[in-house]
Amino acid sequence: MHYSIFSILKEALRGHKGWKPAWRRAEPRPNYDVVIIGGGGHGLATAHYLSKVYGITNVAVLEKGWLGSGNIGRNTTIIRSNYLLDGNEPFYEFSLKLWESLEQDLNYNAMVSQRGILNLIHSDPQRDAFVRRGNAMRLNGADAELINTDQVKKIYPFLNFDNSRFPIQGGLLQRRGGTVRHDAVAWGYARAADSRGVDIIENCEVTGFIIKNNKISGLETTRGKISTKKVGCAVAGSSGIVMEKAGLKLPIESHVLQAFVTEGLKPVLSGVITFGAGHFYISQSDKGGLVFGGDIDGYNSYAQRGNLATMEDVCEGGMALMPMLGRAKLLRSWGGVMDMSMDGSPIIDHTDVNGLYFNGGWCYGGFKATPASGYCFAHLLATGSPHPTATHFRFDRFSRGFMIDEKGSGAQPNLH
Numbered sequence: 049m050h051y052s053i054f055s056i057l058k059e060a061l062r063g064h065k066g067w068k069p070a071w072r073r074a075e076p077r078p079n080y081d082v083v084i085i086g087g088g089g090h091g092l093a094t095a096h097y098l099s100k101v102y103g104i105t106n107v108a109v110l111e112k113g114w115l116g117s118g119n120i121g122r123n124t125t126i127i128r129s130n131y132l133l134d135g136n137e138p139f140y141e142f143s144l145k146l147w148e149s150l151e152q153d154l155n156y157n158a159m160v161s162q163r164g165i166l167n168l169i170h171s172d173p174q175r176d177a178f179v180r181r182g183n184a185m186r187l188n189g190a191d192a193e194l195i196n197t198d199q200v201k202k203i204y205p206f207l208n209f210d211n212s213r214f215p216i217q218g219g220l221l222q223r224r225g226g227t228v229r230h231d232a233v234a235w236g237y238a239r240a241a242d243s244r245g246v247d248i249i250e251n252c253e254v255t256g257f258i259i260k261n262n263k264i265s266g267l268e269t270t271r272g273k274i275s276t277k278k279v280g281c282a283v284a285g286s287s288g289i290v291m292e293k294a295g296l297k298l299p300i301e302s303h304v305l306q307a308f309v310t311e312g313l314k315p316v317l318s319g320v321i322t323f324g325a326g327h328f329y330i331s332q333s334d335k336g337g338l339v340f341g342g343d344i345d346g347y348n349s350y351a352q353r354g355n356l357a358t359m360e361d362v363c364e365g366g367m368a369l370m371p372m373l374g375r376a377k378l379l380r381s382w383g384g385v386m387d388m389s390m391d392g393s394p395i396i397d398h399t400d401v402n403g404l405y406f407n408g409g410w411c412y413g414g415f416k417a418t419p420a421s422g423y424c425f426a427h428l429l430a431t432g433s434p435h436p437t438a439t440h441f442r443f444d445r446f447s448r449g450f451m452i453d454e455k456g457s458g459a460q461p462n463l464h
């Protein structure tokens with residue numbers, strides 16, 4: 049069913065009785081050309097690009113819960129391409145370009161809103177670092193602007209400019225960054241992939257891999273065995289648990305990250321702001337809630353909830369930047385399980401098992417990566433070789449010493 053102004057008008061006239069489910073409730077079939085484990089953003093995007101760009105439609109996406117139950121429906125919805133390092137920046141810029149045409153590509157309103165992202169500067173060395181990052185962005189075709197304190201004041205006059213510990217000295221602005229409605233991304237990709245014949249199978253947990261002579265031949269699931277010669281695993285925070293079933297140990301740890309939302313307020317924040325003197329980021333949703341977050345909780349966990357100590361820490365960061373935040377009532381908070389890699393950058397690669405491919409290690413940043421991750425993973429699954437923008441995201445970088453340590457914080461997943 050094509051969505052358009054005409055379909056809305058038509059349905060309005062006939063009492064909205066003609067809308068169809070966005071995707072079929074598919075039953076598992078015995079055999080597929082490709083099976084993707086994980087119906088999050090990355091798994092569904094992979095299925096979409098596999099079917100649309102590479103013409104491979106005999107595909108199943110297996111999701112243990114419901115679509116949107118993982119991090120794709122839990123994140124703080126920020127998209128951007130403001131990275132520094134060679135391995136990262138071209139990939140995230142590719143992703144931002146895909147976001148810009150996503151709604152037309154999917155025929156689905158994902159509320160892509162390029163409202164701008166501003167990284168605040170609080171010291172001279174930080175300005176130097178941001179100038180360097182901005183230049184790296186521009187060299188890769190991304191937009192970046194360095195703005196001064198007066199320019200920041202014009203956009204966000206209510207920030208705490210005179211804080212003696214963290215004075216605001218300007219910011220690095222990426223106007224093309226912004227927010228996207230996170231669960232609509234899952235629904236849009238699911239609908240588009242389904243329309244080309246991809247089976248999206250919810251409530252179907254992968255419980256084991258069938259591997260003979262180091263070659264994948266199928267999967268054990270809670271809904272029976274499925275044969276396939278190609279499996280792509282994109283299960284984010286469950287990466288370690290799932291890949292262990294194939295006998296593989298990953299350079300990834302699972303950690304909890306929390307998000308917070310206040311009561312609905314009148315429009316006050318036009319874009320996304322990040323605090324440069326602590327870890328805090330904030331935007332305002334279209335419903336009016338201030339949506340914010342900060343650091344991960346700092347200990348390994350598979351629980352989709354966090355603790356009060358981190359909540360206090362995040363709110364302190366917010367209050368230092370934007371004291372009026374203290375007047376807003378916090379309505380909701382939740383957690384998601386992050387696949388934190390050892391150098392803070394992702395992996396899109398084949399594994400040592402023939403026919404088994406892996407996509408993970410997205411840390412905090414996997415939402416903005418969703419389109420490019422799906423595109424590059426589909427390319428790898430279809431052609432057997434990495435997409436040109438994802439050539440650095442290999443497993444062997446950890447043995448070859450070619451880390452992509454964007455933050456320069458070393459092999460400490462809890463710090464990335």
Ligand SMILES: Cc1cc2nc3c(=O)[nH]c(=O)nc-3n(C[C@H](O)[C@H](O)[C@H](O)COP(=O)(O)OP(=O)(O)OC[C@H]3O[C@@H](n4cnc5c(N)ncnc54)[C@H](O)[C@@H]3O)c2cc1C
Pocket residue numbers: 085086087088089090091110111112113114116117118119120121122123124125126127252253254255282283284285286290305306307341382383384385386410411412413414415416417
């Ligand atoms: C609080 C929070 C805030 C965030 N904010 C941002 C942000 O602002 N910007 C940004 O870029 N990124 C952000 N992220 C990160 C981003 O959400 C993730 O990196 C990204 O969503 C992970 O990819 P995914 O969507 O495929 O994951 P998920 O949606 O988690 O998908 C993985 C799926 O695999 C399924 N699965 C697991 N095991 C199995 C199994 N055995 N069989 C079948 N299915 C299985 C899970 O149920 C899940 O649905 C945030 C994350 C959190 C938690």
